[in-house]
Amino acid sequence: MHAIEFETEIKNGQLTIPTHLLPELSSYQYGKVVLLLKEKPKPKKLFAHKVKIDNFIMPKREELYES
Structure with missing residues (x-):
């Protein structure tokens, strides 16, 4: 038996x-x-599962950079 190997798109x-090769x-x-199949990469969803934090207040810029 003879084997031929090549890659191609589906x-x-x-x-x-x-x-x-024809x-x-x-x-x-x-x-x-x-x-031998290679799956397509799945797109990443960065915010797929949003989490709500009760009583969360976004800090002000000045508060973030205080020393």
């Missing part, structure tokens, strides 16, 4: 075989495909 559920593939009748 667009609309379809894989694209690189054109330089001549080599034409000499085979069957193939077995194994996909």
Whole structure:
């Protein structure tokens, strides 16, 4: 059995075989495909879970920088 390895994007559920491999593939009748998939990175939500703190008063700028 012969193995060919390449990376490709999946667009609309379809894989694209690189054109330089097509001549080599034409000499085979069957193939077995194994996909090693990499998930898309999930966007980070910085404020996904807001927390309300009762009686919280935002300090004034001067109060933050007092020595």
